[in-house]
Amino acid sequence: MKERVIELLKDKKYNAVRKEILELNAVNLADILEELDIENALIFFRMLPKDVAVDVFSYLSNEHQMEIINSITDKEIKHIMDELFFDDMIDVLEEMPANIVKKILKNTKEEERKLINQFLNYPENSAGSIMTIEYVGLKKMMTVKEAMEHIKKTGIEKETIYTCYITDESRKLEGIVSLRKLVTSDETKTLEEIMETNVIYVNTHDDQEEVAHLFKKYDFIALPVVDKEHRLTGIITVDDIMDVIEQENTEDFHKMAAMEPSEIEYLDTNTLTLAKHRIAWLLILMVSATFTGRIIQRFQDVLQSVVILAAFIPMLMDTGGNAGAQSSTLIIRGIALGEIKTKDFFKVILKELRVSSVVGFALAGINFLRIYYLEKIELKVAVTVTGTLFVTIVLAKIVGGILPIIATRFKLDPAIMASPLITTIVDAVALVVYFSLAAWILGI
Amino acid sequence: MKERVIELLKDKKYNAVRKEILELNAVNLADILEELDIENALIFFRMLPKDVAVDVFSYLSNEHQMEIINSITDKEIKHIMDELFFDDMIDVLEEMPANIVKKILKNTKEEERKLINQFLNYPENSAGSIMTIEYVGLKKMMTVKEAMEHIKKTGIEKETIYTCYITDESRKLEGIVSLRKLVTSDETKTLEEIMETNVIYVNTHDDQEEVAHLFKKYDFIALPVVDKEHRLTGIITVDDIMDVIEQENTEDFHKMAAMEPSEIEYLDTNTLTLAKHRIAWLLILMVSATFTGRIIQRFQDVLQSVVILAAFIPMLMDTGGNAGAQSSTLIIRGIALGEIKTKDFFKVILKELRVSSVVGFALAGINFLRIYYLEKIELKVAVTVTGTLFVTIVLAKIVGGILPIIATRFKLDPAIMASPLITTIVDAVALVVYFSLAAWILGI
Known part of the structure; x- marks a missing residue:
């Protein structure tokens, strides 16, 4: 249906388009409009019955709303602003550049202008900023x-x-x-x-x-x-709250992958903004990881005498990081849903201790069988690797489990205690355990 | 308020409790009940006015629902089942063990029993399984x-x-x-x-x-x-859909941390179940990471002649993994929200190429200044590390960007192409680039 309307528009069969419009609801009409170039979008928008046009406008993305506001007359703008629900109007105004906001506000009554200004002043993400006055x-x-x-x-x-x-x-x-x-x-x-x-x-x-x-x-x-x-x-x-829930979830996903959260869709965000959101955390983590490198440097003589030890570093680091990330994700999500509170601190430690023992035992066991019997690695090295694996998994899961709770306790967002940061911490721990164990077991 | 009611119950001041009950809504009453031991919970539940009791029951966790069903008479069960909304009743039945379901079903009429069986047969997570018949x-x-x-x-x-x-x-x-x-x-x-x-x-x-x-x-x-x-x-x-949205988000969080998703709250899940959800993926990733170890083994002579190279392995692996995880998270989330489609494949590649160039350039630059000027690392080694860092970031971001889309194309859940798997792949890539570059630049 969508494709047909777009086809008809391109062929300038406007009467046929008008007929189709009557069959469609505002959401679908907005979908069509988003696919059109600005010229056709404007023609299409002006074909809509007046009250439908306002509905369609409220479903458009900010970019398209701006394009339309920029291209239509003051009278048309006034009509849209009069008919929009108050919260939708505020949403529009919040996203527009100052000159357009001025253009819009100049068409409203003194009294309404005061109310608009009050609404625009509510803090971002506050109840005031998402409410509406039409009750x-x-x-x-x-x-x-x-x-x-x-x-x-x-x-x-x-x-x-x-x-x-x-x-x-x-x-x-x-x-x-x-x-x-x-x-x-x-x-x-x-x-x-x-x-x-x-x-x-x-x-x-x-x-x-x-x-x-x-x-x-x-x-x-x-x-x-x-x-x-x-x-x-x-x-x-409730419809506005569904958007809030998705937005808060998106924020958590972004933070947990070590990025500044963004509300703008990926494909609509420009290169420099995307880069900016990613660099700061990558840099912090990169510098932290160099300390992990220092650990290797410090144990250089151990490594030099048994070079095969280096071959197990990626496996130990990755498994430790993954094990920690699993626990931290469960806890972060549990906190976000209100299922886990700071008072559950010791319950979580105990639970992670038990779970990690089971997981660690299984993985370390399989690992030992594989490297000792299949890869024919020397027994002492195999024991070192296996022991490190077990200790790393247990430590990683406990660290991953408690750091989000500690963050909450100090009024920080627990989502920052996710995979990237946990991995960096666990990597360092894994290597210290590894080389210390190696030095002791192998007697270097 | 909650604490007071619990206090009153423990002191057996039942008349005072009855008074408090009148002031509270079903959600809060359910909150209180969840805090009580089974004996007091039952006393409290029987104090509730009959119609309120049903409402409160529908807000209880499955564990508490089961405890109550187990302790009350058939007649009381029948009353609850008669008054519950149909979808809430189905939810209860789905979670109960077979013997309790039988106990409940024996109290329903033939006709209703047929309908219940039909509902219990809808596939999990289908529209049929969450709908209600009271319209x-x-x-x-x-x-x-x-x-x-x-x-x-x-x-x-x-x-x-x-x-x-x-x-x-x-x-x-x-x-x-x-x-x-x-x-x-x-x-x-x-x-x-x-x-x-x-x-x-x-x-x-x-x-x-x-x-x-x-x-x-x-x-x-x-x-x-x-x-x-x-x-x-x-x-x-819509209220049931809000639960679905949170459940689907939780599922994505779990999958993205390489776990089997679970609907049961963390604190209510037992050790073995938690361990089972985590082991399979950890094992797959652990075995994959050993291939990364093989790469180090293969380049053992390069490593042995310039041992300092080992010190940069954690930093390169971590930064690559983080860079890839950022991209894959953005894309996975975009796909889940319907913002990114498979047809955007090339747009994503182009975008990640641009973003990763900016990010890679910034990070590699800072890294070079730090290790060459501050840590006084030999120029050739510094160039090798810096070059690897740049290439790794670019490759990681492109891999992280396209794998979720490819997964979608093959009808797999994009959420599995998240941090853990991306990290494992990127680690291997980073090391191959690293040692090849080292062999070439250092002329080993």
Whole structure:
């Protein structure tokens, strides 16, 4: 379907395109628009019915939104900004360069401009920065019937009508009532009788990650956001939280691979930005790894007398690094999901001690059989390698298990204690164990 | 609050506990129950009002659910099973040992038992396995008023009433209508006039990951599930999808750290299971790393004549591994989020070539200055190390970038092409480059 519309556009069969447009939803229309060059994108965008155009606009990537804003008239911009949900508008404004923001703001009313500025000032990744103001506000003296009539009149413009918010004259949050409750309640009851007063809410400055935790824990569709005076300032809906969850996960993936996290899609990021995100950590790790090199230098005479020892260095380093990375990943993920807390420190140590003994025993055993019987390596060397392997796996798993917890304890992000850093630490440990053991067993 | 209730229970102040219970929601009550020993947990569970007890039960961990099922009467079990949402009941049954499942099933009606068996047979992680049957079903000839009355009567028992499903006499899905649309539409209109017929749906056997993609893309609250004959068999709601998203992310984290993925929380998994999940990959990687060792063995004479070369092996291996892991993580994550497709293969190569050149140049430069000027390493050796570092970074980033795409092309999970495997491959490459360059530059 997508390909056909693009074909039709290129052939300038605009009437046929108009027909197709009626069949498609906003998400698919946005998909098509993203595939077009700017000229055709603009033609296509202007073919959309006015209200559909706004919806489609909200689903476009920032790059395409910018291109369109740059090419359309002030009047068209004003229409889009008026019709967009408030949180979508803020998202657009946050990503635009200053000159375009000015261009947009000049078309809004004084009062709205003030509100926009307030929203733009919420810290990045705070509840305030992802909330919207289009909620259904009700009063507790209303009857169910009055409430339903109010929703009928204003519901179309709201982000969600499935949870409604009851506030007093000074906008303080008094309770919530779900549309389900309204629909299934007696029409003559007042909201005060049926509303839920034990409301779970967040503050404008709470971190979006905590908000996401609440959504996951309580299976909410929406959550109210209040300011310091407990006045209702907005709501957050579940669809925005799904984006937050993916964004937080992406951040963890990036950090765990020793990169600065980025919200921009890989293919849309330019070379220098990508390089910048990667260099700092690589450099730190590279310099750390040279200390590991020093260890080899220090044991140069051991190595020189039994050169075969060098052949097992990669295997010991890699296996140690991998063993540590497994443990640290499990713990980092467990902390992120709220399953593991700092108080579990000793439980984790004990568990990793047990698991690593089993894993270490199995791997060291197989390794010994292989190098002694198959590769016919001298017994003393085989014992040295096998012993080192076992000790390294146990140490690696304990280090990998506790460093993320220690990081959390010191209010650092546990995700930095992942594979790259663990590997560097474990490498050094493995080599010290290896050469010390070699010097002792081989009597060098 | 939680601590107080637990205190009160231990002091056997049951009346005070009953009072506290009224103030708390099901999620918090479940939290409290999880902290109690089995004896107090049971006392506490039986204090809960009957309908609250069912809700609390659905929020408990499988272990606690099992403990309770084991300790309560058949009649109590029947009540819980009758009142649980169908998908929650299926979740419970899936995790219980066979004897308990039998105990539960013996208390259900023939008809329901058939349905339960059908649900238990959907493949793990399929749409069928996470859907529920409690949806609002309507007919297209109903007026809005009739539909609202129907919802008022049956709505309480439904998982969601915010999207309603219109089916024909043979249960084929004809359209959907949101409660928002119903509430804001003229009461005399028929559903046929206002329903959305261009419905997005999934099949019972679709993978839950695809379902999650649809939710994220279209911002749904619920999605219908149909069978091969296009008959409506259930719905999936957004709260279950949030769990799916976290579960899929956890799976990727685990796979990327070379472990078999697990859905059970770390602290609840026993030692042998944890060990089993880790050993297989460690073993494969350990054996692969011995090939890297062979490379060192083959170049033993180069190493013996310039032993200082050994000191740079850890730094070269680690930096190469880290550089490759960065790229593979970005690509794996991009593929998981649907941002990178197999057709982007050459774009990725080009991008990684550019990025790695910048990163490689910076790192190699700094490395040269450090080892030649600070560590006073011989020029030829410094050049060998620096050259290897540059080539390794470029190769590592290209390998890390394309392997996940190649895996996708061959219908393998790209997540296996992560740090551990990339590191092993890059290590071998780095050493071959290193010793070849050394032999050539140093003329050995």
